[in-house]
Amino acid sequence: MPYAALVLLEPLHKESKDIGDFFITSSIFINTGWAYTKVGEFDKADQFIQEGLEMAQNHNMPSNVVAGYQKLSDLERERGNFKEAYAYFKKASEFEKEISSATNLRYMNDVIVRYEAEKKNNQISVLAKENEIVRLRLKKNQTTLLVSALIVGLVASILYILYRQYQNKNEKRVLSLEQNMLRSQMNPHFLFNSLNSIKLYIINNEQKNAVHYLNKFSKLVRKILEASSQREITLAEELETIELYMNIENIRFSNEIDFKITVDENLCPSNIKIPSLALQPFLENSLWHGLSPKEGKKMIHLNVKRKSQNHVSIEIEDNGVGRGAAEANKENRVLKRKSVGIRITKERLANFSKDYQNKFDVDIVDLFNTDGSPKGTKVILDIPTI
Structure with missing residues (x-):
């Protein structure tokens, strides 16, 4: 190792x-x-x-x-x-x-600062009321104008403070999502699986295959690191990263997964931008829960279609065991793995849509044969484009 x-x-x-x-x-x-x-x-x-x-x-x-x-x-x-x-x-x-x-000290300082700020705000409120009473006694004919000005100024200040707090909170939340997203892409399970697969090529003296997949793995790690520092990337870059990821994961399945990407002819992936690293968690979910327990032929097809002027539809279809069987397998496993990557991706898509005043949808559809038996799962992402 x-x-x-x-x-x-x-x-x-x-x-x-x-x-x-x-x-x-x-x-x-x-x-x-x-x-x-x-x-x-x-x-x-x-x-x-x-x-x-x-x-x-x-x-x-x-x-x-x-x-x-x-x-x-x-x-x-x-x-x-x-x-x-x-x-x-x-x-x-x-x-x-x-x-x-140091963490505890920062927390205590924060509590003290908040207390002092609240105390000052209360003092300001008391002084404002006293000032209003004095003005009422001295200049009754100017009361309405002065009170109105005070209220407008106070409301404006409060709104500005609330806006700044909301903005800071949102920025921290986005940063946290990006960091969590990077950790989900670089999870130890994927890293060790990839390294073990490459190690088998080395042990079997398949140097050409080992070098080939090691190059792909290095390129994938570099792309993930680069994409994690960007808020959005082109769909073409995302699809290239996904293809590298599937090539690496396919080693674990002895290259028996039929993976195919189809893009509508009237779409130019280089001109469409989406949130960086948005598709990998859904593919990982298909591999881990759908195809891993399945015997026989395995396939994942990714189709990119234009849904409307401002939206693109990305469909990820697999022929796995279906969500019902996957959930049963998950309960029987000693190691239960949470699909945190999908939750993080949904939150990032929600933020992405909110900034551009468009909505997004993630729809997971169970697929069945004519006899009612499960034949896989389809994930449909309706993503707003920039």
Whole structure:
């Protein structure tokens, strides 16, 4: 496994640096050091872990700093330097405590600031009422004008504050959705399945196939990282990413899945933009729940059609076991996997539609044979275009 990890991680060193995401780069270097530790190349392991740790420290990435110290502790333990291993372990523990203390301190400061703000708002309200009484006593003939001006100003201020709070909350929510989306695309199950499949090619001495699929896997990881930093991409780029993803996943199914993409002739995918990485969770759901337990011929067809001037319809049809059987299989599994990717994608599509004042629809249709037996599932996405 460490050798396979090195095969995956080493090509990503330059790619991650070029992207400029120091969090990803730091993680890649630290995990490369871990892999070298497991294969016994301790000097290289120390070099990579130290470089990743320094990057995390310089760019204020607490979780990666903790991971770096933990990996250094593992390295020194493998070397037999138990004193140094304990020292690094102690540093990791202390840093975790500092992170927790800082989080608690920020929370308390936030509570205090909110309390003070509420207190000041109450004082302002009291002063405004007193001022109104004074004005009523001094200038009765100007009461209506002054009160109106005060109310207008107060309402405008409150509306502005509420708008800013809503805007900040929405921005944080969108950012959280994008981060969750990236984690769902790069889930460990998919990564380990892909690496294990490539490892089998290496074990079977199928070097050409191993290099071919390793290149595809690296390209897919790069595309996912690039797309995750963009709010929307062209449909052509999305379809290219999906095709790479299906090529990788098809290794697990011994290349027995008939995957096909069909695009209407009157559509130009390069001129249509959709939310980035919106289709992969639905394909993953078809693979995991529909086709994985199915025996015999397996297929997934993706059809892109123009529904109206401002909407495009994307249909994902499979010939899996159907949602009823999939749900029963899911209950019988020891490892129950939640389809969080679909929920996240629906929320991202809702935000995307709201910004462009268009609606979106996601419809899941159960397919049946003439005798009433299930023959698969069809997902229909009605997505607004830009």
